[in-house]
Amino acid sequence: MHGDGDRLELPMLAPLRHERSDAARNRTTILAAAERLVAADGAAATTMDQVACAAGVGKGTLFRHFGDRCGLMRALLDERERSFQEDFIRGSAPLGPGAPARERLIAFGERMLEHIEIQGDLLLAAENGAPGERLRHSVYAAYRAHVTALLADSGYDGDIGYLADVLLGSLVSELVLFQRRELGISQAQLRRCWGELVRTLVADPAPVV
């Protein structure tokens, strides 16, 4: 139904073989323009026409490079996203390896909450695509794999894939921003609740490391 079912590599950067010089130049220009506009007017109010115009580039070029609006937004998030993934895969404890799985999971959620706090509207714009697209994307797959692995490490005996979806569901930007802005829940309170949730679901760290 999709056609490119085996494309599970890096999100969308680093051209496969060789990018023509003008293409590379345009990509940079577009990203710079988009960043400027998003910073000025917010992600929700930034249109593709504006970006194309500000970058001095045709609309086709824009869509050629980023596929669709969400793709462009994701590209803007990409650098920060990469550093986040780097941190929880190879960074220092408790987010990275070294701490007990349960602690790592708590740190993961707290870091995600910060991420949402900072990049809120951009994340909203990036995830608000066709239904399910968000879940099919490699970024979700990476989060899911990480959480699943931590749950396995922690000795949880239920369906770890399902639980990963549930946990990630409580860190969805739409929900978190609703809790923060509409319900008025503080960032600290959300961290506390997340910690409590994980501690309730995941057993005590029986083995020390």
Added chain:
Amino acid sequence: MHGDGDRLELPMLAPLRHERSDAARNRTTILAAAERLVAADGAAATTMDQVACAAGVGKGTLFRHFGDRCGLMRALLDERERSFQEDFIRGSAPLGPGAPARERLIAFGERMLEHIEIQGDLLLAAENGAPGERLRHSVYAAYRAHVTALLADSGYDGDIGYLADVLLGSLVSELVLFQRRELGISQAQLRRCWGELVRTLVADPAPVV
């Protein structure tokens, strides 16, 4: 930016005072046409122009009655939605009152899973609006109130509002349909996982009723 910030009344059915006869007639006609088109082509492929045309009505009328595309889809779901709410508020146990809170919660989730199984694409279309709109809507508020009340009854001592959001997050149609269709998880398996999740989170039913 929107202009009608104070329009926050009842969901969108049952005219407040008195609906003019032609309006009532048109509403019925529109719903019938929409239902037919959705049944024929699916909710995702049904456009507002098609509905307006099939109902022999102007586009303005359509938007006047239902606000936006999601509003129309919600209206199509409304009857079933009402009976669902009726069942868990005043129906028979274990979904309705009479059973222990934990059992009611499990039954609630199972019923929601069925609901998604049957109305999947329509739910998807109804919830796929502006970011956070879904959460602000009264349907979500009703679910949240119900789950929160059950958690309170069950003697859960943490933040019941937060936990309600988490639990409802795992019953979001987008996620459930992804699990069913993309991950290939069976309905039965989802029910099992939901039950296990609730049993893990909510303590044993200490008081009998």
Added chain:
DNA sequence: CAGATAAATGGACCACAGTCCGGTAAACCC
């Protein structure tokens, strides 16, 4: 029934995401 009033109507109109394709210019080979 006639006039007044407010609500409902419909389709032209707008904004925006996304597509298409004739034209253009890198990059590569000789």
Added chain:
DNA sequence: GGGTTTACCGGACTGTGGTCCATTTATCTG
């Protein structure tokens, strides 16, 4: 440097959700 190929470019174009407002029509009042 000249010729060829091929990826890239740009902007006109389309489809869809949503708005606007002059006109019509149901309802109410006398």
